[in-house]
Amino acid sequence: MAREVGVTAKTVSRVLNDDGPVAVETRERVMAAVTKLGYQPNLMARNMRVGARDAAIGLVIPEMGNPFFGMVAGGIESAVRARGLTLIVGSSSETADLEQSLIATFLARRVSALMVVPSAASDHRHLRTERVAGLPIVFLDRPAVGLRADSVVSANREGARSGVAHLVAYGHRKIGFVGDLPATLYTRRERFQGYRDALDQAGLPFDRSLVETGHDQEAASRAALRLLSLDDPPTALFAANNLASMGTVLALSRAGRRDVALVGFDDLPLAEVLDPPLTVVAQDPAGMGATAAELVLSRLDGDRSRARRSLVPTRLLVRGSGELPPPR
Amino acid sequence: MAREVGVTAKTVSRVLNDDGPVAVETRERVMAAVTKLGYQPNLMARNMRVGARDAAIGLVIPEMGNPFFGMVAGGIESAVRARGLTLIVGSSSETADLEQSLIATFLARRVSALMVVPSAASDHRHLRTERVAGLPIVFLDRPAVGLRADSVVSANREGARSGVAHLVAYGHRKIGFVGDLPATLYTRRERFQGYRDALDQAGLPFDRSLVETGHDQEAASRAALRLLSLDDPPTALFAANNLASMGTVLALSRAGRRDVALVGFDDLPLAEVLDPPLTVVAQDPAGMGATAAELVLSRLDGDRSRARRSLVPTRLLVRGSGELPPPR
DNA sequence: TTGTAAGCGTTATCAA
DNA sequence: TTGATAACGCTTACAA
Numbered sequence: 001m002a003r004e005v006g007v008t009a010k011t012v013s014r015v016l017n018d019d020g021p022v023a024v025e026t027r028e029r030v031m032a033a034v035t036k037l038g039y040q041p042n043l044m045a046r047n048m049r050v051g052a053r054d055a056a057i058g059l060v061i062p063e064m065g066n067p068f069f070g071m072v073a074g075g076i077e078s079a080v081r082a083r084g085l086t087l088i089v090g091s092s093s094e095t096a097d098l099e100q101s102l103i104a105t106f107l108a109r110r111v112s113a114l115m116v117v118p119s120a121a122s123d124h125r126h127l128r129t130e131r132v133a134g135l136p137i138v139f140l141d142r143p144a145v146g147l148r149a150d151s152v153v154s155a156n157r158e159g160a161r162s163g164v165a166h167l168v169a170y171g172h173r174k175i176g177f178v179g180d181l182p183a184t185l186y187t188r189r190e191r192f193q194g195y196r197d198a199l200d201q202a203g204l205p206f207d208r209s210l211v212e213t214g215h216d217q218e219a220a221s222r223a224a225l226r227l228l229s230l231d232d233p234p235t236a237l238f239a240a241n242n243l244a245s246m247g248t249v250l251a252l253s254r255a256g257r258r259d260v261a262l263v264g265f266d267d268l269p270l271a272e273v274l275d276p277p278l279t280v281v282a283q284d285p286a287g288m289g290a291t292a293a294e295l296v297l298s299r300l301d302g303d304r305s306r307a308r309r310s311l312v313p314t315r316l317l318v319r320g321s322g323e324l325p326p327p328r
Numbered sequence: 329m330a331r332e333v334g335v336t337a338k339t340v341s342r343v344l345n346d347d348g349p350v351a352v353e354t355r356e357r358v359m360a361a362v363t364k365l366g367y368q369p370n371l372m373a374r375n376m377r378v379g380a381r382d383a384a385i386g387l388v389i390p391e392m393g394n395p396f397f398g399m400v401a402g403g404i405e406s407a408v409r410a411r412g413l414t415l416i417v418g419s420s421s422e423t424a425d426l427e428q429s430l431i432a433t434f435l436a437r438r439v440s441a442l443m444v445v446p447s448a449a450s451d452h453r454h455l456r457t458e459r460v461a462g463l464p465i466v467f468l469d470r471p472a473v474g475l476r477a478d479s480v481v482s483a484n485r486e487g488a489r490s491g492v493a494h495l496v497a498y499g500h501r502k503i504g505f506v507g508d509l510p511a512t513l514y515t516r517r518e519r520f521q522g523y524r525d526a527l528d529q530a531g532l533p534f535d536r537s538l539v540e541t542g543h544d545q546e547a548a549s550r551a552a553l554r555l556l557s558l559d560d561p562p563t564a565l566f567a568a569n570n571l572a573s574m575g576t577v578l579a580l581s582r583a584g585r586r587d588v589a590l591v592g593f594d595d596l597p598l599a600e601v602l603d604p605p606l607t608v609v610a611q612d613p614a615g616m617g618a619t620a621a622e623l624v625l626s627r628l629d630g631d632r633s634r635a636r637r638s639l640v641p642t643r644l645l646v647r648g649s650g651e652l653p654p655p656r
Numbered sequence: 657t658t659g660t661a662a663g664c665g666t667t668a669t670c671a672a
Numbered sequence: 673t674t675g676a677t678a679a680c681g682c683t684t685a686c687a688a
Contacts, residue, residue, distance in 0.1 A: 011658065013683060021657055038457035043436040044372040044382065045681035048664050054372065056416070064402030065614065067395040074392030077419055086433055088384070088416045091405055105414055108371040129366040246598060253601045268598065270574060273581045275603050286393065339674065341667060349673055373665035376680050 016041055056086045058106030059115045062094040068285050072140060075289020083297060096122035113296045117141045120185050136299035138292045142186040152292040152310040154283045156187050159314030160194025163263040163281040166316060167236040168202045171326050172261060176227040176234035178244045181215035191240045191265055210234055220247025235326035236261035242268060249274060261324040272319060279322025282315045344369060384414045386434030387443045390422040396613050400468060403617025424450035441624045445469045448513050464627035466620045470514040480620040480638040482611045484515050487642030488522025491591040491609040494644060495564040496530045499654050500589060504555040504562035506572045509543035519568045519593055538562055548575025563654035564589035570596060577602060589652040600647060607650025610643045
């Protein structure tokens with residue numbers, strides 16, 4: 001395009017890429033034309049010729065609106081920015097179909113790497129070809145299904161165990177579990193295991209009726225209310241994710257109950273201001289993104305070691321709601 | 329690539345695009361090879377040949393972690409998904425430089441449209457060329473600077489006015505303003521104007537000492553505390569964005585003050601559970617994203633009418649904190 | 657210091 | 673129904 005202006009064709013390329021030698025006067029004429037025409041070299045053409053992949057990382061998350069994934073994306077982006085990589089994000093609405101088609105789009109686009117927060121029912125066998133071809137693929141928050149691949153997940157089980165053990169340490173012997181759906185979801189299962197671990201370690205019996213489930217804030221709220229209206233209700237609750245926490249807080253607030261202890265998994269913005277302030281097992285979403293990004297970068301740099309699972313530690317933030325003693 | 333398998337070259341293209349006539353048997357052989365090799369046509373090459381732009385929309389936001397922008401992105405994405413467009417997101421960290429370089433990357437990538445939440449100090453004159461070339465460009469949350477272009481923004485001024493008028497209606501005559509930084513930011517200025525509008529309409533004097541500022545939650549908290557410790561302190565506060573709201577709530581909670589009325593701009597997740605529940609002027613981030621997306625789509629469909637500014641209405645959510653009367 | 661030819665993977669055009 | 677050829681905008685390799 002800019003070749004109309006000066007006189008040449010590929011000299012422009014030389015100028016723009018600081019490639020071969022260029023006469024000062026030529027360079028200036030070219031640059032002038034470039035700024036005048038607002039010329040932008042076509043990246044697609046360049047990549048195709050060079051055989052390079054698109055300088056982008058494809059990220060699939062279940063839901064854009066969820067701040068947890070927003071912070072994950074933020075962690076990735078800042079870790080990756082220095083390398084000139086941009087982030088392409090798509091949301092799967094937690095469905096396997098959309099996830100697949102997003103991944104297909106990313107692959108057709110020849111992204112440099114793939115990062116996926118798998119939806120509940122998805123399967124990743126079809127990515128084997130790409131994996132062996134050397135495309136960096138990292139799974140976030142939940143591991144891959146049917147594929148050995150890198151993954152970065154929270155210390156869900158240990159975190160949940162510590163949260164529940166905290167309640168046990170304050171004297172609770174009947175502790176309700178408010179989980180999300182579907183119950184087959186990796187994080188849900190792991191955190192549930194942590195809950196059981198804590199009970200086992202304390203020699204407390206597992207009571208199936210103390211487990212309730214809700215897939216959004218309102219449903220979680222109802223789930224918490226069901227637990228509280230049992231004949232022999234729990235004296236403490238453990239909420240297994242941020243929506244469950246919010247729902248449970250809502251339920252307690254509506255019921256005017258300030259006597260029920262509560263520990264939530266995942267931190268909330270105003271946790272400190274609640275009454276009582278909310279004790280949580282905090283995750284580190286930005287750290288998770290950054291860890292995954294570093295893993296991807298090392299893979300791009302040629303690290304071919306075998307797939308690893310990275311565990312991002314959680315932190316118990318003691319604020320009040322988890323330290324309420326059982327009534328007596 | 330798949331041409332090794334069958335016998336042909338561009339017949340594959342015919343099959344994959346349902347183009348010319350293809351023998352049933354040929355089609356089957358091709359499809360077989362495609363699935364066997366996991367073949368994905370190279371989108372970059374296709375776009376280059378067809379002269380089409382990349383089927384992606386470039387979105388620049390100031391901060392990934394902020395749920396407000398996450399919801400905006402979500403609104404865009406779902407509105408645009410049906411058209412087969414994907415979303416490319418970059419964050420500018422609220423700096424003009426990064427914003428510019430992100431935009432340049434998107435342009436080099438030949439995105440089909442550009443959506444920008446401008447950072448505070450940026451200027452968009454350089455986008456004129458693209459605009460006149462017909463590239464859809466929409467500014468979100470804040471309008472463009474130095475460029476006539478489509479924009480979709482909240483009804484900041486009217487929303488703020490109604491929030492402050494609400495406080496006035498409950499008898500307050502000294503109302504503090506907790507804003508964010510920089511004070512030159514469009515949303516900040518508009519909401520401040522709304523605040524003044526409400527005072528004017530009520531015949532209340534404007535008092536410069538009742539205006540304080542903080543650029544994050546902690547700073548906003550300190551700002552609120554400064555207002556409360558004035559000799560003649562305000563009986564009500566208006567917080568001009570979500571961070572300011574959270575900081576103010578924090579300050580009131582720490583100071584144990586339940587007697588100060590508060591209206592926040594932008595809703596918060598647990599607003600309902602706070603004590604007192606938080607009255608807010610709610611924005612509609614997902615709606616904002618959807619509106620912007622529809623604007624872009626109509627532009628892509630050839631709508632060349634002149635640039636328009638779309639105002640997304642706000643909604644006053646009455647919950648308690650804004651209805652506290654002044655002490656007497 | 658600059659130009660020429662070729663080719664990246666795809667599709668439009670025309671011929672077989 | 674299929675193939676050959678050229679072209680999209682760029683860069684590599686080599687020649688001028």
